Amino acid sequence: MARDGDGLLSEKHYDDDAAVVPSDSGSDSEGEAEERNHVREHDRDILEETEEHEKSLHKPSRLERARGVFRSQESRHDGASSDRHAAKGKKRKPRRRGTSTPDKMEGAFDDTGSESSVELSEIQDSRWGVKASKSHRTRLTLIYLSIITLFLLLLSGAYRASSTKKHKLEPEQHRLTKFYNGTHTFRPTTILISLDGFRADFLNRKITPALNAFIESGVSPKYMLPSFPSVTFPNHFTLVTGLYPESHGVVSNQFWDPEFEEEFWYTHTKVSMQPKWWTAEPLWVTAEHQGVRSAIHMWPGSEAHIPDVEPTYIDKYNGSEALQNKVDSILRWLDMPGDDDVAAAHENLRPQFIAAYVPNVDADGHLYGPNSTEIRATIADVDSMLTILVEGLLARNLTEIVNMVIVSDHGMATTATERLVQLDDIIDMSLVDHIDGWPLRGLRLKNPDRDVPILYDQLSKEAAKGDRFEVYTLETMPERYHFTQNDRIAPLWIVPKTGWAVVEKSDFDVSEALATGKEYHPKGLHGYDHEHPLMRAIFVARGPAFPHAPNSRVPVFQNIEVYNIMCDSLGIVPHPNNGTLRLPLQTEGLHSENDKPGSEPVVDPVDDVKHEDEPTTDDQGTTLPDTPKNPADDPPHEGSSPSEAPEDQAAGPAGEGDGDDDGEHRNSSSWWNFIHEQLEKAKEWAKEFVDSIKNNKQGEGDPPV
Known part of the structure; x- marks a missing residue:
């Protein structure tokens, strides 16, 4: 048989492991030796190829799989491995003529055996690659999530640490504080009461026993400064936002908005109570956002649906509402079940922030003037309301559980026909487009x-002629007013001196009034320089959030600080604002007899004003009773504790009259019993005083200004 035929049928072409069979002839010629060498060379190629196939069938280790992930894209393409093997086949040495295996058959062997093995290995390799890729991706995802979680924990820890350093009272921790009154659990609860138009020196008229007793048991400055302009709506919104009027946007009781091309007028509730005017976050929104319910009684702006949350409870404005009804509303809210009551339902739960607005002093101050007999009756009436409220807290054992903060928004000055500036006489009114504010006047001109x-x-020259008013542009406005950075602030302002007013002839003709003796109304005004003594307001606080010695004095501050103080008392985080004070307040000792709130003499710009120590008479000239004469008329001296009052007044039912001599601590039960006794004695006098002139009072329900 020919050599080619023997080579074709030779076993070595079908079995890679078959040994090379020597020729039958047994000869060892040069050609045969060369052929054997070539066959060995071919076998090595096949062996290498076989090893390569075995590697592809071998399960990869973890390291091999990890490496395979980075080459997964290459391994996923079908035919890539075949291309590599085809390239390798091309590199083999070509067989010489006369070899036992023809080139054509060698190619056929590679196509059927080697290619199918490579395809199988690629399929398995691809499967291992997919499994490895999924496993690696899962591992990487877990690592990334762990890193992100760790970062968030570190960020949260850093924020808490920085907050703790800044403020001694951390809101998150304070919110967990709970108080038990014997029947119910109370979370931090604060009542904020605003006495509109209550001037600081009203406290020195001996007609406010409840307020004075409250001051002696709490913490207060000599007075609190309002914000400019010293009118109701801007200052009430400042009290609950901590922002200057230029920052919260309610810049006056009436003003023009150039963007809306519309006028805000506080008594036109269909306009003024639209949310577009109110662009800052008030306290009730801050509280509701943080899970603290709020109940608002007639607070200016509370009906404006300020985005994006309403108070849980709200009473709409009613200027003629009886003072007793205000107390009833507050106590009704306090009597609701709390979050921690076992039987508490999900609806009608107790609020923690309660705000109440009392317009009476302001309304009668405008109507009768701040030095009238009528305003004295109103002040005493409001003080009696506080007496009833304190008694309600006593009955519920809440005097040491609920915080009470009493404020006012501004003072009041007496007006007169002789202290009026006729605007028509000092400028050309045809140049004016809009007039904002009152009694100060903001001028918007047609050609500014x-x-x-x-x-x-022109106005500066007119102002120099007499001490009647000041004139400012936005560039010359005093910096302490904080009254320039808002488009709602007119470019030119006439600010009258305290007790003066700027009027237009269409409203009041000054020359005619002086000639006929006509009186100018209102008889009391505010809105002047907020630092003037007649514009001073009050602030007094008491409760567990104010752990100060009785009768503590703090430095005078402006009402932008009230918002932060209120937030801290409730344990909530305040929204960014202009205030800087935080709880606990830093005191500067105790009030002395000659240095207590309202003690500083204030001169009203009226010639015939009655001195405060003169007796008050009714319409028939009968002298009306002053505060009741009893040992409690003289408040505790500086450095004394409440228990140092006369024994029959200070001792509680269990003889709890002993207190610390340094006045740093108080016996709460004896102190509130002491106040209770004084209020009981004052009530009869207040009732007699109020009833004696009640028939003279008019104007209940007038809107606040």
Whole structure:
């Protein structure tokens, strides 16, 4: 048989492991030796190829799988391995003529055996690659999630640490504080009461036993400064936002908005109670956002649906509402079940923040003037309301559980026909487009670029003629007013001196009034320089959030600080604001007899004003009773504790009259019993005093200004 035929049928071409069979002839010629060498070379190629196939069938280790992930894209493409093997086959040495296996058959062997093995290995390799890729991705995902979680924990820890350093009272921790009154559990609860128009020196008229007793048991400055302009709506919104009027946008009781091309007028509730005017976050929104329910009784702006949450409970404004009804509303809210009551339902739960607005002093101050007999009756009436409220807290054992903060928004000055500036006489009214504010006047001109400089010079010369008013542009406005950075602030302002007013002839003709003796109304006004003594307001606080010695004094501050104080008392985080004070307040000792709130003499700009120590008479000239004469008329001296009052007044039912001599601690039960006795004695006098002139009072229900 020919050599080619023997080579074709030779076993070595079908079995890679078969040994090379020597020729039958047994000869060892040069050609045969060369052929055997070539066959060995071919076998090595096949052996290498076989090893490569075995590697592809071998299960990869973890390290091999990890490496395979980075080459997964290459291994996923079908035919990539075949291309590598085809390239390798091309590199083999070509067989010489006369070899036992023809080139054509060698190619056929590779196509059927080697290629199918490579395809199988690629399928298995691809499967291992997919499994490895999924496993690696899962591992990487877990690692990334762990890193993100750790970062968030570190960030949260850093924030808490920084908050703790800044403020001694951490809101998150304080919110966990709970108080038990013997029947119910109370979370931090604060009542904020605003006495509109209550001037600081009203406290020195000997007609406010409840307020004075409250001051002696709490913490207060000599007075609190309102914000400019010293009118109701801007200051009430400042009290609950901590922002200057220029920052919260309610810049007056009436003003023009150039963007809306519309006028805000506080008594036109269909306009003024639209949310577009109120662009800051008030306290009730801050509280509701943090899970603290709020109950608002007639607070200016509370009906404006300020985004994006309403108070849980709200009473709409009613200027003629009886004072007793205000107390009933507050006590009704306190009597609701709390979150920690076992039987508490999900609806009608107790609020923690309660705000109440009392317009009476302001309304009668405008109507009768701040030095009238009528305003004295009103002040005493409001003080009696506080007496009833304190008694309600006593009955519920809440005097040491609920915080009480009493404030006012501004003071009041007496007006007169002789202290009026006729605006028509000092400027050309045809140049004016809008007039904002009252009694100060903000002028918006039809051609401001041309006329503001001209009118400013003209009005400045007029102001220099007498001590009647000041004139400012936005560039010359005193910095302490914080009254420039808002488009709602007019470019030119006439600010009258305290007790003066700027009027237009269409409203009041000054020359005619002086000639006929006509009186100007209102008889009391505010809105002047917020630092003037007649504009001073009050602040007094007491409760577990105010752990100060009785009768503690703090430095005078402006009402932008009230918002932060309220937030801290409730344990909530305040929204960014202009205030800086935080709880606990830093005291500067105790109030002395000659240095207590309202003790500083204030001169009202009226010639015939009655001195406060003169007796008050009714319409028939009968002298009305002053505060009741009893040992409690003289408040505790500086450095004394409440228990140092006369024994029959200070001792409680269990003889709890002993207190610390240094006045740093108080016996709460004896102190509140002491106050209770004084209030009981004052009530009869207050009732007699109020009833004696009640028939003279008019104007209940007038809107606040």
